[in-house]
Amino acid sequence: MTDRDLAAEVLPGHLRAPERLPGTGRTDLQLYRCTDTVRGVHVVAKVGRGAAAESLETEARALARLAPHPHVLAVSEVGHRRAQGGERVVWLVVEEAGGGSLARRIGAGAPTARAWAAQLAAALDHAHRHGVVHGDVTPPNVLLDDRDAVLLADFGSAHLVHDADTAGRAAGHFGYTPGLAAPERRRLEPPTPESDVYGLASTILMVCGDHHALGAQDRRLLQSCLGDPGRRPGADLLARRLAG
Ligand SMILES: Nc1ncnc2c1ncn2[C@@H]1O[C@H](COP(=O)(O)OP(=O)(O)OP(=O)(O)O)[C@@H](O)[C@H]1O
Numbered sequence: 678m679t680d681r682d683l684a685a686e687v688l689p690g691h692l693r694a695p696e697r698l699p700g701t702g703r704t705d706l707q708l709y710r711c712t713d714t715v716r717g718v719h720v721v722a723k724v725g726r727g728a729a730a731e732s733l734e735t736e737a738r739a740l741a742r743l744a745p746h747p748h749v750l751a752v753s754e755v756g757h758r759r760a761q762g763g764e765r766v767v768w769l770v771v772e773e774a775g776g777g778s779l780a781r782r783i784g785a786g787a788p789t790a791r792a793w794a795a796q797l798a799a800a801l802d803h804a805h806r807h808g809v810v811h812g813d814v815t816p817p818n819v820l821l822d823d824r825d826a827v828l829l830a831d832f833g834s835a836h837l838v839h840d841a842d843t844a845g846r847a848a849g850h851f852g853y854t855p856g857l858a859a860p861e862r863r864r865l866e867p868p869t870p871e872s873d874v875y876g877l878a879s880t881i882l883m884v885c886g887d888h889h890a891l892g893a894q895d896r897r898l899l900q901s902c903l904g905d906p907g908r909r910p911g912a913d914l915l916a917r918r919l920a921g
């Protein structure tokens with residue numbers, strides 16, 4: 678079965694003209710840009726099987742706890758079907774982020790990167806207050822809307838406090854991005870609010886074309902997020918210090 682056939686088979690009929698987006702490299706996850714003919718908007722449908730089906734369900738549960746928030750990607754639908762052959766396939770429909778991801782904005786100037794840091798801190802503060810640890814804060818997982826405002830996305834590696842389904846998973850189950858993850862995550866410890874704060878700082882410092890163009894205070898603040906987990910500031914403090 679081709680990917681297009683898979684989309685046609687599992688996605689509901691009002692999601693028309695699925696067009697495959699360049700992949701994530703995973704064979705168990707496909708992304709399609711579609712037209713939602715009910716709401717008259719473009720959306721992105723993520724279709725996963727196997728391990729990707731499980732991470733899409735985690736993502737759906739996380740997003741359900743967090744909606745609505747101006748800096749968290751909005752979800753519109755989720756569902757599952759048995760594909761031909763009986764395999765369970767999960768699909769998740771999210772808003773289209775017209776500005777792409779921060780991975781395409783490496784080299785952005787300091788004022789822009791600072792605004793993104795503040796918006797990302799606000800999104801993480803909101804998530805942490807709702808018992809959601811993102812677990813994989815990296816440039817490709819931070820999207821931008823049409824006005825270049827941050828939309829935190831890809832909660833497939835999230836840890837949900839008090840969630841029976843995800844609580845039993847071994848720490849090593851949670852995905853992470855080796856070059857950018859906090860040292861404790863690379864030792865396969867489970868994601869924490871502190872490891873998210875590390876991800877925020879490594880993401881912003883990577884995107885920011887010139888660290889030295891950041892004010893000395895901002896630079897110190899972001900660098901303090903890369904130190905010992907117990908001494909990292911919380912997302913709430915970061916959001917307050919970076920606002921304005
Ligand atoms: N809603 C969206 N709008 C626009 N582009 C998107 C959207 N969702 C995803 N993308 C694009 O697809 C890429 C991968 O998306 P996402 O991070 O959600 O999938 P994935 O779960 O990372 O897969 P992996 O498990 O490999 O990390 C993003 O970096 C972005 O470029």
Ligand SMILES: [Mg+2]
Nearest residue numbers: 701817818831
């Ligand atoms: Mg991703």
